[in-house]
Amino acid sequence: MTYALGWKTENEVYLAADSAITLKNSQETPGRAKSSFGEGHLRGSEKFVEERMQKLLLRNGIGVAFAGNVQLAITTISTFFEEIEKSVSPIEALKWAIGMHNPESTDKKITILIGYHDGNHPHLLTFNSQDDRQFRTDEILVQAGSMPEPYKKFTGSSLSKILPETIYDPRRHIASMLGIFQTYGIVDDLITHGVGGAFSGLWIGKSGGNWQPDIMFVLDDKMVSTCIRENCLLVNSPTIGESRCLITNIPPRAHQEVVAKALQVAKDAKLLHREAKFDFVVIINKQNMTVTLLEMRKNNKHGLLLLEPFTAASGRTGIAYAVTPKLFEIINLDVFFKNIPYMEPTIDNIQDIPADRILKSVIDHESRGVT
Secondary structure, three states, X not given: OOEEEEEEOOOOEEEEEOOEEEEEOOOOOOOOOEOOOOOEOXXXXXXXXXXXXXXXXXXXXXXXXXXEOHHHHHXXXXXXXXXXXXXXXXXXXXXXXXXXXXXXXXXXOEEEEEEEEOOOOEEEEEEEOOOOOOEEOOOOEEEEEOOOHHHHXXXXXXXXXXXXXXXXXXXXXXXXXXXXXXXXXXXXXXXXXXXXXXOEEEEEEOOEEEEOOOEEEXXXXXXXXXXXXXXXXXXXXXXOOEEEEEOOOOOOOOHHHHHHHHHHHHHHHHHHHHHOOOOEEEEEEOXXXXXXXXXXXXXXXXXXXXXXXXXXXXOOEEEEEEEOHHHHHHHOOOOOEEEEOOOOOOHHHXXXXXXXXXXXXXXXXXXXXXX
C-alpha cells in the first residue's frame, strides 16, 4: 500500500505522501537495498516494497495524492485532469473519472485526495473505493493507505499541537509535518507495512498551488535533502549515493518528456546541494526521537547553525555543519517538536562553536545519473 493524507485549515489545504510502492506477485526485485533514509527494502515471496514513486501531483492549481493500486490511480487522475481542462468542477470531474475506471467495487482499491481553492475557501475532496464509495467534500483530515493506526493517531495529535505555531506560514507548516512523518520510519520498520522512503508535500491557498520548500534532514548518521522541481521529487542521500528523481507520469505527458524534464531538474538539485542553501533544516534526534526545525531562508548561516559546502580530494562533495552549544542544548531537550525561526548570524556565536561540535558528513555524491 502506501501512506497519503490531506488536511485543511482555514486558508489552505495540504497534501503529503510517502514514496514507497508495493508490487505483489512480481518477479521484480528492489533496485537498491535501502531507501534514501536507510530503511531496508522488502523482498518477500509474494511482494516487494521499495522507495520508487512520487505520489503527489500539482497541476492547474489543483493538488492530487493517491493510495492503492498505482495503475488504476494514474488512469483515474489522468481522466480527472482531462475533465478539469474542459472547465468541469473538481467534484464532477472526479465522479466522471471514477465512473469511467472504477464504477464498481473490485479487488483494485484506490483512495484519491484532491486539494483546491475556489478563491474563497480551500477544499479537500476525497474518494475511497474501500469504504462506502462516497465522494466526500470539505474533509478536515483524511489519512489513506496502510500506515499503522498508532501513527495515524499521532499525526492527528501533531496537527492539533503544531498548527497553532506554524499556521501563519504554510511553508513552515508543511516542512514541520514532513519532518514528523519522516520519524515514523526511524521508530518502526514501516516498509513491512508498505510505507516508507522520502515524504513530500504541497499546499494550495488562494494564490494557487505550491510545492514544499527545499529541506535538508539531519540525522545522527546521515544528511538527506529533498526538493521538488517539475513534479519531480529529487532526493539526495549518502545511503543511495546519487540524486534520485521520483516521479509519477500522468498522461498526456509522454515518457520521453518526463525523462528530459528529470535530467534538467537534476541539475538544479545538484546546484542546491553544492551551495547548501536550503529553506529549512530538520534535525531528527534519533536518541530521544525529537524534531527541531530551523528556518534557513536559503542561507548557509543561521544564528545557531553553520553549513559549509566542501569538495573532498576524492571529488565527492559534502556539507560540513557546525552546531552552537545553544542549538545542541535545544536538540537534546525532551520536547518532541521545536520550531526555530531564522536568526541573523553573528561573528561571536559562530566563533563560540567548540571544536567537538564541528562535524562533517557527506550529503552529496557526484551523481551517476538520474534514476
